[in-house]
Amino acid sequence: MAQTEPDTEELLELSSDTRSILERHDLRPLWEVEDDMGTTRQDPEADIWKWEDIQSAIDGIERDVPIADLPPGFQRRVAVPINAPNAISNSIYVGIQTVSPGETAPSHRHSANALRFTIDGSEDMKTVVAGEEFPMENNDLITTPQWEWHDHVNDSDETAAWLDVLDLPFVLDSLNARQVFENHELERQPVTKTQGYWDSQYGRGRPADEKSDGSIPGPFEGNREATPPYRFGWDEMLESLRQRAENDDPDRHDGYSLAYVNPATGKEPLFPTMSFRAQLLNEGPTDAHFHNATEVYFVIEGEGATHVGDEALEWGQWDVFVVPPNETHHHEPDDEAVLLGMTDRPVFEAFNLYAEAEPSS
Amino acid sequence: MAQTEPDTEELLELSSDTRSILERHDLRPLWEVEDDMGTTRQDPEADIWKWEDIQSAIDGIERDVPIADLPPGFQRRVAVPINAPNAISNSIYVGIQTVSPGETAPSHRHSANALRFTIDGSEDMKTVVAGEEFPMENNDLITTPQWEWHDHVNDSDETAAWLDVLDLPFVLDSLNARQVFENHELERQPVTKTQGYWDSQYGRGRPADEKSDGSIPGPFEGNREATPPYRFGWDEMLESLRQRAENDDPDRHDGYSLAYVNPATGKEPLFPTMSFRAQLLNEGPTDAHFHNATEVYFVIEGEGATHVGDEALEWGQWDVFVVPPNETHHHEPDDEAVLLGMTDRPVFEAFNLYAEAEPSS
Amino acid sequence: MAQTEPDTEELLELSSDTRSILERHDLRPLWEVEDDMGTTRQDPEADIWKWEDIQSAIDGIERDVPIADLPPGFQRRVAVPINAPNAISNSIYVGIQTVSPGETAPSHRHSANALRFTIDGSEDMKTVVAGEEFPMENNDLITTPQWEWHDHVNDSDETAAWLDVLDLPFVLDSLNARQVFENHELERQPVTKTQGYWDSQYGRGRPADEKSDGSIPGPFEGNREATPPYRFGWDEMLESLRQRAENDDPDRHDGYSLAYVNPATGKEPLFPTMSFRAQLLNEGPTDAHFHNATEVYFVIEGEGATHVGDEALEWGQWDVFVVPPNETHHHEPDDEAVLLGMTDRPVFEAFNLYAEAEPSS
């Protein structure tokens, strides 16, 4: 409660007797509690991670700890940008992962939602989810939703790279929930569906008269429609961005901006905890605004700067940067640029607490 | 990710060169991050606050800092049970407040949701919300929802006591949101509605053809139907409990249990962040279960014990106790007892993360 | 398709050969079909049924066919206003029923939704629905929803009278659906609930954590939340009307108007097919409007006139009148009046076909 209080400190002095009663019973007077609320955690700072730095960190890790020396099931190279206790933000985790030819990230499932956004992939680099092999071509986004088995298999002859994005900091550090985690008995789960199956379940035609029972996978309950396993091919996203650019006006703050929808509902957010946008910036600087949601960005292509308060985050392809809550910001592409925007806005909307405004000039 | 990992500590040693690259760029390898996640905050312990101790703490505060000596607008006596950084839990705040005859808790509004549960009240102890005076008779529950003006006026000749319950710890310490707060220009907001008005808007007949615009008060956005100002009279709640006890079977874990509904929807939860139940225990001990939501209880009447793990919290009228997340618990009333149950379960349900189970015997 | 077509009748003459092909195969050219569409049924006319006429008709029926002479299970006196093939309108059926002391209207259930609005009742005149006895006091409205057992028992020593309102004309004559109907094996269903039980299930507190399975009673499927058995006591409706009149502005077309809500949702309509309003007219004539929904009115108290096109329907207590679709109308009470308004508007809203406007002056 950030209201201005009268200077009442002397007035509020308590006797040692009262103080002792309070302490013995784990009680505090309200005026002491008020001042401390909202101070247990810090918002992250505006910051950027350049791709070349990320790359050299991953190279260093690989040099020091060759994957081949590691026990099976533990062969991963992931560099994690840190700007909050354990992640790039208090809600969204981003890691940059590489998998070498022939490697497999072994199959498991967990309560946290995850997705992969392919930085450098190919048709033979596959994420297997819920029985289907999803090819990871460049800029494809693949969901590995709550409690679905998933493994990553590099059957190509090139090292693959992608973004891992999870809601772990929110789930574990903010909600204080447990992460429920389970390893598959096999390193690679059986492939039981033909390629394209999950897409066909959520296309323009859908299984008729099969009312979803609304069930949520795993030992969980809730009131959000579960996100299915799904691959968002980049071709279609880019075509939709181009259609918007040819026919519509851009959003003043986010350019031509497409939300990845939950295929089950056709509506954002993709996950109950995180929303994702493909943003095309091509008409000069956007207008400044601020909001209490955090934004994490990945640069799909192009160069430019994002101004956060007085700071300019200068970005190029594959850089990662973060816009903290409540800081005024706008984007300024050099020419045309495409960003992947990630935000915890759904968390605030779930409680009628999202707020957004433009700075008064 | 609490999975059991191979003992790979030596394997994972990094060179000082790589370590320096990582540190310079705020990067960490995944294996280090994994172990720290979920450790930034502690779950509260099972604990109980006996009414006589709360009472003596409030008396001590009043003795040391007479309200009459305080500046206007600062005249409140609130004892706050502490079991987490600033409240009884990581999500729900409970305070016990008394207001003496003639006093007013001055009018203001804020982004957090609040309610009052009357411990010791009367027809002339009034909470004024959104233009209507709500009498605070014993066991009445009165909402002061997000962004509605509210003030408390004791026009009776007895000191009144009630529970303040807010979602402040969740909003401020977990979500890291700002509390938006505003004082009314008047100490007492104008009374513009007749008594019973807000109830009449959410009764069996409702304003016809007036489609709600679904707007959320204040500078907020979200996707939950806003909770209106409302008084839940105890007589009706108790009558419904009695009807259930005469006609239905009790819930195995919570006895005859009625959720306070959001009057706008007729469904729980009362607030997007918190749910409240009136629970009648009269058929011996309940069955044990555990869940990842926290429960805070206030004893409306009766005596008994709640067993949490190996611990027995023995309670009587007006005591307050807390059942932490993931701890097995059951209730055992001496005879008939009535509890007010408060839980952050809606927070978990908003993300499909609620989990509940019975211990395997 | 009511568009103006060119006068092309000669042009559209078909050869006998073509005509014969068409007829042999049950085919028609579009231009012939177009003109006939929308002509198979007539809208009802504006009309009024005075209470004294209804009363004398019922008396005549009773005189000619004494109930006592009829076989068990067939003892009812109902006068049905006719303005469409089999009812007062193409969608809503209204009948005026009387039951003498000691009589029972035997228990049964059916697919159509029904309600009773008590004209002349008492505490001992009871409608039994789903195991509970609902007293029928004056102006009480009691639902007997789809597929719920219901019987009417007059344990008082006065003849009781009420309105029966059903969606039968819509279900049977418009939808061409079958009425599924079943007699109970007993004349009076067993009373298995205490009085007040169904109300307690849909009050301010509701059974906690018991997610409704959303099931619809009987062999039916659909996507609307089923209406529960329920008694809308008149005292509470009238109090809400008074609250509105003291605090709010009236609706320009309907005065102070309260919709009876489906208790399960807290929202109108009461049934998927029909909506009901208690309307208080006390501020002079209402403004004129027209809409494609039909309105049937019952005069709860007061006198006045409703102007439909050029016609004035002059009404007093207990009269029944109908406002046909698409006719301009307004109400003009002599002094204060209270109406029960009934409308098939939900049928149009279910298909995005409701339209309403004011006449251009």
Next chain:
Amino acid sequence: MAQTEPDTEELLELSSDTRSILERHDLRPLWEVEDDMGTTRQDPEADIWKWEDIQSAIDGIERDVPIADLPPGFQRRVAVPINAPNAISNSIYVGIQTVSPGETAPSHRHSANALRFTIDGSEDMKTVVAGEEFPMENNDLITTPQWEWHDHVNDSDETAAWLDVLDLPFVLDSLNARQVFENHELERQPVTKTQGYWDSQYGRGRPADEKSDGSIPGPFEGNREATPPYRFGWDEMLESLRQRAENDDPDRHDGYSLAYVNPATGKEPLFPTMSFRAQLLNEGPTDAHFHNATEVYFVIEGEGATHVGDEALEWGQWDVFVVPPNETHHHEPDDEAVLLGMTDRPVFEAFNLYAEAEPSS
């Protein structure tokens, strides 16, 4: 109310005096009304229209009334299967329309929902809806939803043929609603969007943060999400059918069955009044069932028979047939067949009145 009544005709004789009171006041005793309800309209019979007969009827119409002789704006050849007063059923209208090279069906809009299913089309046969040209290739389904401008332009050098499907019989003859209709001031509406625009608005990415205002086009109100202009390309539908056939079990009554979804919601029905399915039959005869919804079928490819009661409707490509409500039926393809199934089931579901069962053996 189809219950069996005692033979009470003599008992129920009314005096001429009472009869005269009833008639003078447009009143009837309930027992007379009951018997007549549900008899005002007939259900259609099971029937089939062979493509060659439809074709020869269209040829005859064209021979007798050359389009070139008709005034502009009136140039259409449509043969309408008749099985109910003005259409193939009481709810769904189907017409077979041909448009010659160079012709335009002029632009207009109306309250009824419509779609075209292309029988014989090409890239240059276009339906223009809401500013976009949708190519009509074989088996494409194109919506022209309520109140959207639409015209059909044959810029190819072949005659095109398609199915027109509208909810006119339901809207006009059952609901007794008015058809609101408006001609565009131009014969061809301006093309203001690039091809693919409407698809891009309802794809995997959708305009971010643009909360739909839920508005319904035209002067209409309702509670269903409006259907957008949309083209369902056959390639994608067929691919989804193949995916289902390779991975899933067929529906026992409808084979591999895909509902065309409302692109705004990702859920059936396509329109509030009508639902459409692409059905692949390839595993022998389906199981028999019956339901109170009507089914109209168009044979996309293959041969076989549909058994309705004792009757066998033998069908081949492009035939149209109808399964009336409440009649037991099953399909028996000769080999593999693909059907377009059309049903008014959503009308019954809107009122919790849909019923479906298997015959007891």
